[in-house]
Amino acid sequence: MSKKSKTQYANIGALSLRPMSGYEMKKMMAGSTNHFWSESNGQIYPTLAKLAKDKLAKLKTEMVGTKERKVYQITSAGRKKLKDWLLEAVEHYPARNELLLKLFYSQNISKSQSIKHIKQHAEDCKKMLELYSDIEKRLIEKVKNGERSVYFLVTVLAGTKLVRTEIDWCKDSIKLINQYAK
Amino acid sequence: MSKKSKTQYANIGALSLRPMSGYEMKKMMAGSTNHFWSESNGQIYPTLAKLAKDKLAKLKTEMVGTKERKVYQITSAGRKKLKDWLLEAVEHYPARNELLLKLFYSQNISKSQSIKHIKQHAEDCKKMLELYSDIEKRLIEKVKNGERSVYFLVTVLAGTKLVRTEIDWCKDSIKLINQYAK
DNA sequence: GTGGGCATGTAAGGTGTTACATGATTCT
DNA sequence: AGAATCATGTAACACCTTACATGCCCAC
Numbered sequence: 001m002s003k004k005s006k007t008q009y010a011n012i013g014a015l016s017l018r019p020m021s022g023y024e025m026k027k028m029m030a031g032s033t034n035h036f037w038s039e040s041n042g043q044i045y046p047t048l049a050k051l052a053k054d055k056l057a058k059l060k061t062e063m064v065g066t067k068e069r070k071v072y073q074i075t076s077a078g079r080k081k082l083k084d085w086l087l088e089a090v091e092h093y094p095a096r097n098e099l100l101l102k103l104f105y106s107q108n109i110s111k112s113q114s115i116k117h118i119k120q121h122a123e124d125c126k127k128m129l130e131l132y133s134d135i136e137k138r139l140i141e142k143v144k145n146g147e148r149s150v151y152f153l154v155t156v157l158a159g160t161k162l163v164r165t166e167i168d169w170c171k172d173s174i175k176l177i178n179q180y181a182k
Numbered sequence: 183m184s185k186k187s188k189t190q191y192a193n194i195g196a197l198s199l200r201p202m203s204g205y206e207m208k209k210m211m212a213g214s215t216n217h218f219w220s221e222s223n224g225q226i227y228p229t230l231a232k233l234a235k236d237k238l239a240k241l242k243t244e245m246v247g248t249k250e251r252k253v254y255q256i257t258s259a260g261r262k263k264l265k266d267w268l269l270e271a272v273e274h275y276p277a278r279n280e281l282l283l284k285l286f287y288s289q290n291i292s293k294s295q296s297i298k299h300i301k302q303h304a305e306d307c308k309k310m311l312e313l314y315s316d317i318e319k320r321l322i323e324k325v326k327n328g329e330r331s332v333y334f335l336v337t338v339l340a341g342t343k344l345v346r347t348e349i350d351w352c353k354d355s356i357k358l359i360n361q362y363a364k
Numbered sequence: 365g366t367g368g369g370c371a372t373g374t375a376a377g378g379t380g381t382t383a384c385a386t387g388a389t390t391c392t
Numbered sequence: 393a394g395a396a397t398c399a400t401g402t403a404a405c406a407c408c409t410t411a412c413a414t415g416c417c418c419a420c
Binding site for chain 4: 384392
């Protein structure tokens with residue numbers, strides 16, 4: 001059996017911020033937890049239904065014209081479940097990184113080819129850094145103004161710090177490869 | 183359908199270093215690619231068999247006493263397959279990080295509780311840093327002595343740089359949470 | 365003699381993605 | 393009118409891990 005899924009908790013967590021529909025949850029994840037957690041529709045909708053079945057969330061169907069909109073609201077049992085999980089020790093996922101895997105075996109190709117991948121990665125990181133930096137700035141302001149966003153801030157800080165390091169690593173690696181690879 | 187698996191390439195890659203049995207490959211991965219790529223027996227053995235079937239590797243069964251030992255050797259078709267993949271653009275995996283997920287929703291618990299997770303993570307990182315640093319030192323020596331290990335070095339460098347950054351981030355985050363969380 | 369490392373493999377089962385199906389509403 | 397967005401959901405399928413099954417060999 002595989003490692004216990006954390007999807008359920010990611011979804012109760014989202015509902016702990018405010019009541020939401022599946023569609024909104026998807027958007028919300030794409031906009032704020034995307035760099036460390038994201039889920040597809042194939043997970044969100046069934047999980048939300050199960051949450052309601054297990055009384056961890058309460059379903060309220062709103063009508064938008066003739067179209068329904070299913071808004072889920074966390075229950076006290078749901079909050080309890082979330083807290084219990086938050087207190088549990090963090091489990092580690094074996095991370096996979098295809099760039100590093102390719103580099104590890106790059107003796108088999110020319111240095112210009114392997115450097116191309118690294119340069120591309122640096123570009124990608126720079127784009128992400130721009131994005132995260134803006135969010136970071138706004139969150140720092142919010143936190144200083146007394147809003148309770150420290151926890152959002154620390155997750156974004158992880159993003160900015162790590163991509164900055166990756167950009168550094170790209171530079172160092174290119175130098176090393178240029179100097180020492182055949 | 184899910185993203186195309188890279189398992190096959192990880193295994194041909196390993197065979198590009200030297201002929202190996204499944205058992206050795208497992209050990210080898212645990213010892214050197216573990217921080218960015220690892221595989222279980224349930225993947226390695228069937229993949230190796232398929233590689234032989236597809237003529238990407240050649241199987242030689244050695245006898246150790248009465249016990250067989252299946253050593254796989256990369257073929258030229260295998261090398262070609264590996265090179266083609268090495269030249270392809272890197273695909274990104276959506277990384278999941280349970281610590282960040284927990285922190286994101288940690289308004290729901292006390293700051294001492296959330297800080298506990300971060301401290302634990304810092305400890306874990308420090309252990310990894312020790313481990314990686316040793317390997318890094320040895321590889322730097324090798325590279326300076328003209329051995330072709332630059333590519334191994336850059337992957338280890340990614341490890342050390344990133345965990346160092348994570349340790350920094352832990353410190354910063356603890357401060358921020360202490361100062362601003364309720 | 366027994367525990368641990370060597371060595372190969374399979375079965376079961378959960379996880380999660382992609383792609384599809386469907387249709388209303390709103391913006392250009 | 394047509395495209396984009398809102399909105400919900402399912403089916404098929406690949407992927408990967410865990411756990412098990414099996415048995416030899418060697419050192420203590």
